[in-house]
Amino acid sequence: MNEPIREAAPSKPRLPRGVRLKHDETRGEWLLLAPERVVKADAIAVAILQRCDGEATFDAIVDDLAATFSADRARVEADVRALLDDLAAKRMVDL
Amino acid sequence: MNADAKRIPAPVGLLAELTHRCPLGCPYCSNPPALEPRSDELDTAIWKDVFSQAAALGVLHAHLSGGEPAARRDLVEIVAHCAKVGLYTNLITSGVGLTEALVNALAEAGLDHAQLSIQDSEAGSADRIAGYEGAFARKQSAAAWIARAGLPLTVNAVIHRANVQRAGKMVELAVALGARRVEVAHTQYYGWAMINRAALMPTAAQAETAIAEVEALRKTYAGVIVIDHVIPDYHARYPKACMGGWGKRGLNVTPSGKALPCHAAETIPGLEFWNVRERSLEDIWFNSPAFNAFRGTDWMREPCRSCDRQTIDYGGCRCQALALAGDAREADPVCHLSPHHGKVADVAAEASSEIPEYAYRRMKLFEPAQ
Ligand code: SF4
Ligand code: SF4
Numbered sequence: 001m002n003e004p005i006r007e008a009a010p011s012k013p014r015l016p017r018g019v020r021l022k023h024d025e026t027r028g029e030w031l032l033l034a035p036e037r038v039v040k041a042d043a044i045a046v047a048i049l050q051r052c053d054g055e056a057t058f059d060a061i062v063d064d065l066a067a068t069f070s071a072d073r074a075r076v077e078a079d080v081r082a083l084l085d086d087l088a089a090k091r092m093v094d095l
Numbered sequence: 096m097n098a099d100a101k102r103i104p105a106p107v108g109l110l111a112e113l114t115h116r117c118p119l120g121c122p123y124c125s126n127p128p129a130l131e132p133r134s135d136e137l138d139t140a141i142w143k144d145v146f147s148q149a150a151a152l153g154v155l156h157a158h159l160s161g162g163e164p165a166a167r168r169d170l171v172e173i174v175a176h177c178a179k180v181g182l183y184t185n186l187i188t189s190g191v192g193l194t195e196a197l198v199n200a201l202a203e204a205g206l207d208h209a210q211l212s213i214q215d216s217e218a219g220s221a222d223r224i225a226g227y228e229g230a231f232a233r234k235q236s237a238a239a240w241i242a243r244a245g246l247p248l249t250v251n252a253v254i255h256r257a258n259v260q261r262a263g264k265m266v267e268l269a270v271a272l273g274a275r276r277v278e279v280a281h282t283q284y285y286g287w288a289m290i291n292r293a294a295l296m297p298t299a300a301q302a303e304t305a306i307a308e309v310e311a312l313r314k315t316y317a318g319v320i321v322i323d324h325v326i327p328d329y330h331a332r333y334p335k336a337c338m339g340g341w342g343k344r345g346l347n348v349t350p351s352g353k354a355l356p357c358h359a360a361e362t363i364p365g366l367e368f369w370n371v372r373e374r375s376l377e378d379i380w381f382n383s384p385a386f387n388a389f390r391g392t393d394w395m396r397e398p399c400r401s402c403d404r405q406t407i408d409y410g411g412c413r414c415q416a417l418a419l420a421g422d423a424r425e426a427d428p429v430c431h432l433s434p435h436h437g438k439v440a441d442v443a444a445e446a447s448s449e450i451p452e453y454a455y456r457r458m459k460l461f462e463p464a465q
Pocket of ligand 1: 117120121123124126161162163189212456
């Protein structure tokens with residue numbers, strides 16, 4: 001059970017049941033909801049998390065983001081990895 | 096929108112005490128000593144309306160609690176409604192009263208998450224604490240049904256003298272039950288827990304050992320289970336922000352519809368509570384005297400008034416200030432700056448490691464049969 005968070009290479013990240021990305025009308029912002037937790041999601045986080053559908057691989061998500069935002073792939077990869085590792089440690093993303 | 100809406104943030108959470116009925120009798124229960132009878136409970140239509148209003152007001156999390164919420168026959172209908180209006184819906188359950196069919200129906204209705212209480216990691220002690228023979232075994236089944244239904248699970252363990260030696264074991268049990276998150280909370284002395292304080296409070300040494308044990312497990316289980324740890328007030332230097340600040344983040348609605356800023360607020364004399372039967376949730380949140388009584392920092396006296404932690408802990412728990420310092424406007428005596436801090440030390444010093452009889456949480460003796 002106690003395996004460390006894997007290197008993201010072949011993974012297909014997804015939001016597990018019980019974690020929801022929601023646009024909150026009252027506060028006018030995107031939020032990631034989990035039990036007893038509310039995390040504000042900025043535009044980059046939203047773009048990443050919307051692609052974490054359990055079907056796209058980590059690499060495909062990075063390619064897609066780099067293409068969509070015409071950004072440097074290495075930068076994008078570092079951002080995606082940092083966000084997903086952080087959320088995985090909080091058990092808010094399954095890698 | 097109300098003019099105050101600019102100043103007062105929208106509530107994040109609604110804790111709905113759907114019923115005070117519960118098959119268990121945990122002596123640490125935070126429900127009030129005078130439990131509300133079934134005949135006073137809000138009906139399905141009113142609860143649904145409350146959840147619709149909550150979503151419109153900005154509430155994100157709906158916590159369906161009690162008592163045991165599964166004692167309500169309309170639980171599935173309520174969950175379906177919460178899901179429909181977009182609330183993140185969390186069931187807070189003892190597990191007793193759930194069936195596999197009910198768990199599946201709740202999952203189907205859109206429940207987001209379940210939180211299951213455990214009383215101990217050993218069956219005999221767990222059942223004694225709950226005052227219910229066989230509760231431990233039924234909770235194991237409930238956890239398995241929740242996992243099979245694909246619902247994420249949090250296990251909640253309240254720590255007190257009878258189980259303080261097994262705080263770490265309870266985290267291990269939570270992992271074995273498949274929980275993604277475990278809440279290890281040292282007893283907060285409200286409601287029935289206050290009545291049982293002398294039987295529940297562990298010694299400082301016991302509490303410290305338990306805290307260290309649980310903290311050490313954070314590393315062991317990193318990435319496996321998230322540990323939320325509520326350490327005991329009575330051995331701390333500073334108080335906790337009650338409910339994240341009075342009237343700031345959340346509200347409770349009791350089975351009969353009273354809206355409370357925190358679950359123990361009714362112990363404070365002179366507060367006027369409004370009822371969801373008579374007022375809108377928006378009106379209650381922004382304008383009810385009880386919510387405005389301790390909002391922000393204007394109500395504070397010394398030492399809080401000139402303290403730079405006043406917007407960190409908001410002077411701590413109002414109910415605890417009342418219980419220990421005799422006035423809800425005082426600093427929470429848990430704070431070492433409070434002139435009444437000595438009373439906390441006195442109570443803490445009384446703690447022993449023996450386990451006396453409990454006053455089990457029960458409805459009134461002569462309540463009509465249900
Ligand atoms: S703490 Fe125990 S008695 Fe109180 S509502 Fe929960 S399960 Fe029932
Ligand atoms: S004096 Fe009041 S505000 Fe300051 S730390 Fe103590 S309780 Fe908190």
